[in-house]
Amino acid sequence: MSRQFNIVQNDSKELPNNIEAEQSVIGSVLVSNEIFDEINMMVASKNFYDPMHQKIFAAIEKLIYSGMLANPITLKNHFENEKDEINIPEYLVKITKFSTSSRQTIEYSKLIYDLFVKRELIKISENVIDTAQLNDLDQDGQSIIENFEKSLFDLAEKGSFSSSLVKFDEAMKMTIEMASNAYKNDEGIVGVPTGLTDLDDRLGGLHKSDLLIIAGRPSMGKTALATNIAYNASISNYKKYGTSSSVGFFSLEMSSAQLATRILSDISKIPSEQIRRGEMSENEFNQFVDAARSLDQSKFFIDDTPALLISSIASKARRLKRTHGLDFLIIDYLQLIRGTSSKENRVNEIAEITQGLKAIAKELNIPVLALSQLSRQVENRDDKRPQLA
Numbered sequence: 188m189s190r191q192f193n194i195v196q197n198d199s200k201e202l203p204n205n206i207e208a209e210q211s212v213i214g215s216v217l218v219s220n221e222i223f224d225e226i227n228m229m230v231a232s233k234n235f236y237d238p239m240h241q242k243i244f245a246a247i248e249k250l251i252y253s254g255m256l257a258n259p260i261t262l263k264n265h266f267e268n269e270k271d272e273i274n275i276p277e278y279l280v281k282i283t284k285f286s287t288s289s290r291q292t293i294e295y296s297k298l299i300y301d302l303f304v305k306r307e308l309i310k311i312s313e314n315v316i317d318t319a320q321l322n323d324l325d326q327d328g329q330s331i332i333e334n335f336e337k338s339l340f341d342l343a344e345k346g347s348f349s350s351s352l353v354k355f356d357e358a359m360k361m362t363i364e365m366a367s368n369a370y371k372n373d374e375g376i377v378g379v380p381t382g383l384t385d386l387d388d389r390l391g392g393l394h395k396s397d398l399l400i401i402a403g404r405p406s407m408g409k410t411a412l413a414t415n416i417a418y419n420a421s422i423s424n425y426k427k428y429g430t431s432s433s434v435g436f437f438s439l440e441m442s443s444a445q446l447a448t449r450i451l452s453d454i455s456k457i458p459s460e461q462i463r464r465g466e467m468s469e470n471e472f473n474q475f476v477d478a479a480r481s482l483d484q485s486k487f488f489i490d491d492t493p494a495l496l497i498s499s500i501a502s503k504a505r506r507l508k509r510t511h512g513l514d515f516l517i518i519d520y521l522q523l524i525r526g527t528s529s530k531e532n533r534v535n536e537i538a539e540i541t542q543g544l545k546a547i548a549k550e551l552n553i554p555v556l557a558l559s560q561l562s563r564q565v566e567n568r569d570d571k572r573p574q575l576a
Contacts, residue, residue: 203305204236207285208295213243214285215292217258222289223251226296234303239275242266259283304342311338330527333502340505340550379432379515379554382419393420393515393554398545400521402559404566409558410441413517414450416556420515421485432514433486435507437500439523443489454478486511496525497543501550508551516551518544520558 212230216223232245246265250257259279266275287295315335318326378392393399403409414436421434438446452459455478457471467475488507492499500518507513518524521544526536541557548555 202236202309203302205295205298205302206237206240208298209235209237209240210282211285211287212292212295212299213240213247214282215287215289216244216247217262217279217283218286219289220251220257222292223247223257225289225293229293230296230300234300236299236302236306239273239278243275243279307342311335311342314338330498333498336502336505340509379420381416383416393556395552395554396549397554398541398548399554399556400559401556402561404561404563410446410519411449411453413519413556413558414446415453417487417515417517418450418454418482418485421487422481433507433512434488435504435513435516436487436489437495437503437516437518438489438491439493439495440519441491443491446489446491450482451475451478454481494523494525496527497540498527500524501543501547504547504551508553513551513553516547516553516555518555518557520560522560 212226216226227248232241232248235241235244243262243266246262247257250261255261259276262279263276266279315331318331318334319328378390378394378397380392381387381390401409401412417434417436420432436446441449448459448462451457452462455462455471455474457467457475461467461471462475488511490503495503504513504516521537521540524540526539526543544555544557547553
């Protein structure tokens with residue numbers, strides 16, 4: 188059946204599409220609604236190229252999700268008053284002739300989604316070109332790159348630029364699954380393990396989308412605690428289950444070599460100053476080598492770039508998740524991060540940074556642990572325990 192109903196074109200060149208594949212998928216679902224269950228996770232109404240096909244498939248989704256039959260007769264009332272170039276109810280009957288087998292419908296659905304992704308990539312690219320040509324003083328090249336990476340990440344993760352609404356029953360299923368995993372786990376841990384028994388007992392591990400803050404005065408052991416948690420998170424799963432969690436560590440204060448020295452010192456039980464000076468006995472050196480070997484299977488990534496912008500951290504974290512996977516992110520420490528705005532108001536800048544870290548946790552669906560210096564005012568209080576402020 189030649190395409191003579193509704194052609195959509197870009198100003199200069201038609202975007203990637205396959206009208207016949209769209210007709211075949213819709214026609215197959217109209218003939219047999221059971222096929223919808225096999226393709227609804229691959230393709231949705233927004234993935235179709237033709238606006239009319241988008242409307243038709245959206246109506247099919249609505250009927251089937253309501254437990255009703257979707258065919259040319261039940262859809263007729265939805266489109267009787269539609270003012271289109273063609274008679275849609277009549278068109279619905281015609282495209283049932285394009286129905287095909289379940290296997291072919293699945294392949295056509297994959298093709299439709301692939302062409303949708305290519306169209307979105309073209310839109311992203313055109314947007315980057317337009318933005319780059321504006322010469323806007325508020326948008327430098329780095330910020331354009333970061334926005335471009337975010338758009339690509341969103342497309343790769345969700346197939347869309349915008350976040351989608353989640354029905355309560357879907358959120359409830361996730362909660363039930365989490366509780367079920369905790370019930371089956373002897374230790375009651377479903378999140379990333381910290382390796383600290385009391386903390387894991389209290390939290391059940393570090394959970395996805397959580398932002399956690401470890402606060403303390405200088406030289407109180409914040410970094411030592413964070414590196415210990417990072418090591419346990421990266422290697423303890425491997426020891427128990429044969430797979431390790433991927434951990435990203437943004438060290439804005441210490442170099443990667445200093446951080447590695449601390450971790451090896453902690454594992455080998457050899458003071459870090461001895462490691463730096465090479466003052467080790469043969470037995471201690473063997474301990475040191477064994478400690479280094481124990482990290483061979485860890486997925487531990489360190490970025491020691493100083494004074495990073497919160498947007499740069501988000502960009503690097505997305506890239507890390509895309510290339511190596513990312514289960515857990517640690518920031519050392521919060522006050523060394525730079526905000527993109529509010530430079531004259533440090534309180535607003537810290538608020539922006541904190542919001543940015545929480546956004547990273549939610550976007551990448553990982554726990555984020557940030558270290559923070561406590562205000563010196565704590566020394567003037569009788570109660571030295573941290574307060575929410």
